[in-house]
Amino acid sequence: MENKSDFGLIGLAVMGQNLVLNVESRGFQVSVYNRTGSVTDEFVSAHPDKKLVGTQSLEEFVQSLARPRKVMIMVKAGGPVDAVIESLIPLLEEGDIIIDGGNSLYTDTERRDAWLEKEGLRFIGAGVSGGEEGARKGPSIMPGGPESTWDVMKPIFESISAKVDGEACVTHIGPGGAGHYVKMIHNGIEYGDMQLICEAYSIFKAAGFTAEELAAVFTEWNNGDLESYLIQITAEIFKQNDPETGAPIVDVILDTAGQKGTGRWTIMNAVENAVVISTINAAVEARILSSMKEKRVDASTQLEGPKVELSVEKAALVDKVRDALYASKIISYAQGLDLIATTGEQKGWNLDLAAIAAIWRGGCIIRARFLNRITDAYRNNAELSNLMLDPFFKDVLNKNQQNWREVVALAVSNGIPVPAFSASLGYYDSYRNERLSANLLQAQRDFFGAHTYERTDKPRGEFFHTDWPEVID
Template sequence: MKENLKKTEPTPELLDIGLIGLSVMGRSLALNMADHGFQVAGYNRSPEVTQKVMEEHPHHNLIPFFSLPELVSALRRPRKIMLMIQAGAPVDAVIDQLIPLLDEGDFIMDGGNSYFGDTNRRAALLKEKGLRYLGVGISGGEEGARFGPSIMPGGSREAYESVQQILETIAAKTKNEPCCAYIGPEGAGHYVKMVHNGIEYADMQLIAESCLLLKYAGGFTNRELADIYRTWNKGELHSYLIGITADIFLEADDMADGDIIDHILDSAGQKGTGRWASIESLKQGVDISMITAACNARVMSNHLERRQKASSLIHAPAVTAVEDKQAFAEMVREALYTGKIIAYAQGFSLMQDASHRFGWNLDLGTIASIFRAGCIIQAEFLNDITKAFLKYPELESLIFDDFFLSRINRYQENLRKTTGLAVSSGLPVPAFFNAVSYLDSFRAKASGANLIQAQRDFFGAHTFERTDRKGIFHHEWRAGHEV
């Protein structure tokens, strides 16, 4: 046992788990655990928050504490503590406060959206001190946390086995199977959550772009849009996001006349997980251009004044008129489904690369299976993704799976038509556009990279490879260009 760990005699077994951070997600998880019979010690840095939770959500299995030493002393061993607090420095600060209060073998779980590199660092630090650490990705928002989220634990397998019963019990269920499984060592759980969120960004952007097309090129009203998305949600596009999109277009404004969607500012924020995924993809050399495009779309949406100025200065093309609205809607549906396949293919390719790169041995089929319920990207075709990786665990890309390949070959023409119509009409569709670009780059016999090799060798003697013989070559180029 390390010297900085508290040495104590055994105390009576008390509560099952401590949860630090009782804002929306933490409170919801604590109540979820309490509902399932687990005794939860709840704590928040602000005593007023703890008191308010107990007043508004009294539960005989949720016990409030107003200091960390009291909370720690009330837990059975090995002590299990989950953090549901803001990522970054606050997590490090709470860990520093907990370390001297814990005994060897106790462990901490971080259920927030922490960067996986920070999770790697924290896991190593706590291991040195005889403690265990789990980075736990959690998806599902407030409702998911309260009634069953998708849970992605990574870190010490031994620690996971100690808390497995709690996490799998409170997780969402699909065909009686929990949407929770051990992901891998170190920060694997938070890495997978990061990619999940990146896919979520692309998925949401695709749906938003489909709405732009239907509304401004197709001329559909909000009620008609609700009917379209509701119909789509009964077919192969069935998903949580399509379902709530249908609901959104039916929602009346409670503060003004008309529908609330028409009074919401055309600007969207982001918390950083999608951006992290894009940065990691560049480090790893994996193309997730649709996810990056979705992040950039949110960035551009924030420049409201600049966009307004540009709209008055840059001439916009006339929107292409749609003659057959129903046929157009079906064209957009097929384009959306194809784009969705490509977005998921990019995300799973990034996880596959990380699995090999970091030695995590990620089970992509299992990961797809725990996304089938509880999380934001839950969708019908995750069943098909699960089947694809169960059949071929080392599948190079989802695009090569027979099911998804057949859909791409059947629908790609409408992806191209939809994207072309949007471009000619001046409607911003970066996700659709990058879906087409990725597909063409992915299948390209010629990409222009031979010219780039030649240019690099010309100006920097960076060498090149040849098609007709092995080896690395340099050519003495004749410099006759003028600047």
């Protein structure tokens, strides 16, 4: 084949197809391969005017690519990625690049990076956010791997990514698994964002808001500080009616949520690194509880709760819930970024939180107006210990905290579950308290296990033990 392709992609599901069309639209010729050959033929024939090269074998696919070959894998995370890599290794040559664009666990990415380095090949674990639309029009991309490999991929990645204020929503995150790690935490923050919006919806529903009223509320919010992709699509959801019943579509959707694993991975990583991400944790647990539909239906006939009496005037309730949502949203991002910073420091990745926030401003699912503020916060102070302490966000939290409390109290007193709102407020109050009740906890630990404790009247780092009285059962 005389005219070699600039880029190759394996895995022609919807995300893969849209990424191919995006790359091709930027002036690159793209080779494609899918395990089911008919999918390849149908995709290429559906776009006769595009610079696409369909291949029916991995050998043909590899030979169609210009060197250094750039091969992006878009298949299901886990074993399928390893299987494709295994098949590619004998066909590639030294210096060729494999890119995993799926939602792989970052430790798998680190393992594959070491594996391929021994084979003389280069590897990039690239988180890609934005869904089908983002893949086609411009996603946020989070690539990890060697700096030299990023330099080779930079022209393609920058051309296909979303743009905000002239800046491409892609940057070299760091070595090894850093890219997939940041994408994992991005997804955890996304879980928190979505759950917080759902809890606002629960409160409004309990207050008797119609779908039309809800659409108006979220449309208004999307014109203010809460402007984001998730708020925007939520407004659109409330506008849609079910063609079969005529009811709002949201009312006929079963209340059981799915998840693909990145939220759980985020929680497990936070526990390993001793970082609090209570908002994200509450969001993941809410999805798990939602899946227990039959058990919840049974429990609803046996366990009592209060009579719902929301006497707040609707306009006032909208303002209070908006403030609670904004404050809780700040907490979700603060926790996610704290986890990124902590792991990055432990791994020696030298992560740039300002650059990470900047590439989330466009293309990705959590894109939002206030990511500009987060970007500015870390550009102004790269050593910021917690996003809550940035002057802008500190002022928002101080201003919103009273309405935030009233919303949580209102929900709890009416039996409306708001686990993410509550967890966010609990984190805020714990973080801002000079003295917590852990002194009693430490006394308990010393009592039953002689774990010792520090004293308020002695220098930090000195430990003491009390000879506690014997307790007889």
